[in-house]
Amino acid sequence: EETGKSGYDHYMQKEIYEQPTSLRQCLRGRVDELEGEIVLEELADLAVEGPVQFVACGTSYHAALYGSALLQERGIPAQAFLASEYASERIPVGEDHLVVGVTQSGETADTMRALREASAAGAETLAVTNVVASSAARECDHALYIRAGPEIGVAATKTFASQQVALTALACVIGGGDSREVVRGLRSVPDKVQTVLDESTAREVAAEFVDADAYFFIGRHYQYPVALEGALKMKEITYKHAEGFAAGELKHGPLALVTERTPVFALVTGDGEIARKTIGNVKEVEARGAPVVAVTDGQSDVEQYADHVLRVPTSTPVAAATVANVQLQLVAYWVANMLGRSIDKPRNLAKSVTVE
Numbered sequence: 001e002e003t004g005k006s007g008y009d010h011y012m013q014k015e016i017y018e019q020p021t022s023l024r025q026c027l028r029g030r031v032d033e034l035e036g037e038i039v040l041e042e043l044a045d046l047a048v049e050g051p052v053q054f055v056a057c058g059t060s061y062h063a064a065l066y067g068s069a070l071l072q073e074r075g076i077p078a079q080a081f082l083a084s085e086y087a088s089e090r091i092p093v094g095e096d097h098l099v100v101g102v103t104q105s106g107e108t109a110d111t112m113r114a115l116r117e118a119s120a121a122g123a124e125t126l127a128v129t130n131v132v133a134s135s136a137a138r139e140c141d142h143a144l145y146i147r148a149g150p151e152i153g154v155a156a157t158k159t160f161a162s163q164q165v166a167l168t169a170l171a172c173v174i175g176g177g178d179s180r181e182v183v184r185g186l187r188s189v190p191d192k193v194q195t196v197l198d199e200s201t202a203r204e205v206a207a208e209f210v211d212a213d214a215y216f217f218i219g220r221h222y223q224y225p226v227a228l229e230g231a232l233k234m235k236e237i238t239y240k241h242a243e244g245f246a247a248g249e250l251k252h253g254p255l256a257l258v259t260e261r262t263p264v265f266a267l268v269t270g271d272g273e274i275a276r277k278t279i280g281n282v283k284e285v286e287a288r289g290a291p292v293v294a295v296t297d298g299q300s301d302v303e304q305y306a307d308h309v310l311r312v313p314t315s316t317p318v319a320a321a322t323v324a325n326v327q328l329q330l331v332a333y334w335v336a337n338m339l340g341r342s343i344d345k346p347r348n349l350a351k352s353v354t355v356e
């Protein structure tokens with residue numbers, strides 16, 4: 001078992017550091033640099049004529065939220081559902097729908113049931129999965145493999161990153177008309193993730209806040225699912241209270257939880273309207289005395305209001321979500337490590353849940 005960790009202390013750590021490689025693998029043969037477009041040969045006969053629904057659980061649900069935002073931005077009606085909340089008798093679904101199951105294992109019972117219901121209602125189904133010939137891959141009309149390689153740590157890391165990249169590729173193919181810039185941005189993700197891994201100060205930030213009462217994560221648009229994922233990772237492996245919020249929702253309730261003992265991780269990339277609005281929320285948090293950790297590419301002036309900065313390279317907005325998430329993976333890992341938790345096998349959790 002030790003040798004499988006290639007010198008790392010935990011599988012989770014190894015899998016975090018493997019991401020540049022697993023992401024390159026995900027993109028291999030799928031980026032046509034000359035034409036500046038994405039090609040997914042396995043989906044050549046996929047024709048999307050109506051709305052797209054995503055069904056998924058846990059970390060994969062966060063990837064699904066991200067996927068639906070990508071499609072919406074391309075003018076395609078899309079929605080993400082928690083698979084356990086999806087029921088074809090309550091949710092309109094029919095022959096004009098594409099239902100995408102996002103599932104690393106391809107075996108999660110809730111996701112499989114949702115896909116089967118959608119299929120019975122006449123929808124076309126697509127599995128976005130890591131496991132070749134898994135139930136999802138076999139039963140769906142189409143399969144898109146994320147090619148992350150086996151993931152041993154119960155907390156999903158490299159598979160989430162590969163889901164993000166595969167879903168971006170899918171959105172480019174379904175939406176069409178993406179600029180060379182978007183494609184180039186996607187192509188650059190593995191190198192940018194490598195830069196984060198080489199330069200991250202997440203360990204120092206973790207040491208600073210290992211005794212915190214709770215951890216909050218805020219983001220907007222593509223960084224909203226990343227805020228949710230950052231909190232889930234923290235909960236899963238540290239057993240401490242963590243929550244992710246849409247940054248704009250902070251003032252509608254969660255702000256009551258904020259104290260000087262609850263660090264707030266703010267995802268602020270780019271320098272546009274979204275960054276500006278999130279910085280407004282950062283100021284609200286700062287005024288209540290909470291420590292702010294900005295995950296930023298330095299394009300905006302968020303650092304002025306932050307106590308700590310986790311720097312990420314400048315990327316396109318889509319790529320920035322994958323790159324920023326790596327910083328949060330590292331913070332959760334180091335907090336759990338300092339607390340001596342069972343990182344690869346957290347209490348009460350299973351890698352693949354095959355009961356509803």
Ligand code: G6P
Pocket residue numbers: 057058059060102103104105106107108111154155156349350351352353
């Ligand atoms: C379990 C795992 C989570 C995972 C979820 C969905 O609860 O502990 O890490 O996100 O299942 O798994 P899937 O294989 O469908 O992506």
